[in-house]
Amino acid sequence: MLALLRPDSWNLPLFLHVFGAIVVFGATATLAIAGFASRRNAEHDALLARTIARAFILGVLPSWILMRIGAEWIRGKEFPGGADEPGWIGVGYIVSDGSALLLIVTGILAGLSARRGRVMLAVPILATICVLGFAVAWFAMSGKP
Amino acid sequence: MDLYQWLLALHVTGAFLLLGGGVVAAILNLTALGRERPSEIVLLFGLIRVAVASILIGSVLALVFGLWLVHEAGYGYGDGWVVAALVLFVLGNAMGGAGGRRDERTAVFARELATAGDAPSAELRARVHDPVSLALSYGSGLILVAILALMIWKPGT
Numbered sequence: 095m096l097a098l099l100r101p102d103s104w105n106l107p108l109f110l111h112v113f114g115a116i117v118v119f120g121a122t123a124t125l126a127i128a129g130f131a132s133r134r135n136a137e138h139d140a141l142l143a144r145t146i147a148r149a150f151i152l153g154v155l156p157s158w159i160l161m162r163i164g165a166e167w168i169r170g171k172e173f174p175g176g177a178d179e180p181g182w183i184g185v186g187y188i189v190s191d192g193s194a195l196l197l198i199v200t201g202i203l204a205g206l207s208a209r210r211g212r213v214m215l216a217v218p219i220l221a222t223i224c225v226l227g228f229a230v231a232w233f234a235m236s237g238k239p
Numbered sequence: 240m241d242l243y244q245w246l247l248a249l250h251v252t253g254a255f256l257l258l259g260g261g262v263v264a265a266i267l268n269l270t271a272l273g274r275e276r277p278s279e280i281v282l283l284f285g286l287i288r289v290a291v292a293s294i295l296i297g298s299v300l301a302l303v304f305g306l307w308l309v310h311e312a313g314y315g316y317g318d319g320w321v322v323a324a325l326v327l328f329v330l331g332n333a334m335g336g337a338g339g340r341r342d343e344r345t346a347v348f349a350r351e352l353a354t355a356g357d358a359p360s361a362e363l364r365a366r367v368h369d370p371v372s373l374a375l376s377y378g379s380g381l382i383l384v385a386i387l388a389l390m391i392w393k394p395g396t
Contacts, residue, residue: 120259123263138279145267238240
């Protein structure tokens with residue numbers, strides 16, 4: 095049997111981490127989809143700008159925090175004291191910290207876009223970079239190369 | 240990476256595309272609930288199609304590589320959590336599909352209104368807020384979250 099059995103106490107933090115990661119992926123993808131759509135739908139630019147700002151505040155922000163809390167919780171159980179951490183943990187941190195910086199900038203630009211009623215092109219571009227980073231992270235953290 | 244690691248990574252990729260697509264659809268649908276102009280409904284429901292593509296690709300990846308993983312990892316296809324996950328998967332897809340078809344009819348109606356003056360309509364508002372469509376779509380999403388929990392806890396193992 096190849097499957098790894100993990101202690102039951104790891105399940106809740108793992109669930110919260112994965113659930114948060116999935117929601118932050120979907121919410122960030124929404125910023126990208128709505129942002130690029132605004133280039134072809136100038137008439138509804140203001141609507142899309144507000145949608146992006148709300149998706150950031152109500153979706154991206156809380157789910158990123160949930161993902162990170164779950165990550166720290168499961169890491170503390172799986173690698174107490176931080177000893178002998180494998181490389182895929184490092185990939186997770188690089189993407190997590192890097193996406194935090196990019197998402198903060200994206201959020202500020204999304205807020206400005208909502209106030210101006212026009213989506214800045216940087217918003218969907220930064221959101222797409224984050225989405226690609228999330229894909230690298232989930233592949234590394236599930237495959238554990 | 241060995242075969243098990245590849246299968247798990249691809250299975251998880253499917254899960255992210257499936258559930259992440261659901262998140263995109265939910266955000267756009269929630270936005271549509273607060274709009275009145277038909278052209279806005281057309282735009283938002285049109286963008287949901289991108290999410291539907293992600294959901295379809297994710298469903299196939301999650302199912303195919305999930306079933307392969309059951310064999311590769313030494314679990315049984317008759318294990319309770321595997322059977323429960325498959326039943327919920329079929330149910331969730333059926334509910335999501337039914338909700339999606341109702342939304343598609345709403346989008347067609349909204350498109351007709353948009354080309355005929357784009358004035359708000361009580362009928363369109365009622366269709367966008369249709370409780371059956373909302374129950375099917377959001378119920379499908381909750382079922383997918385339940386499957387995620389089953390995949391992590393694997394009760395009975």
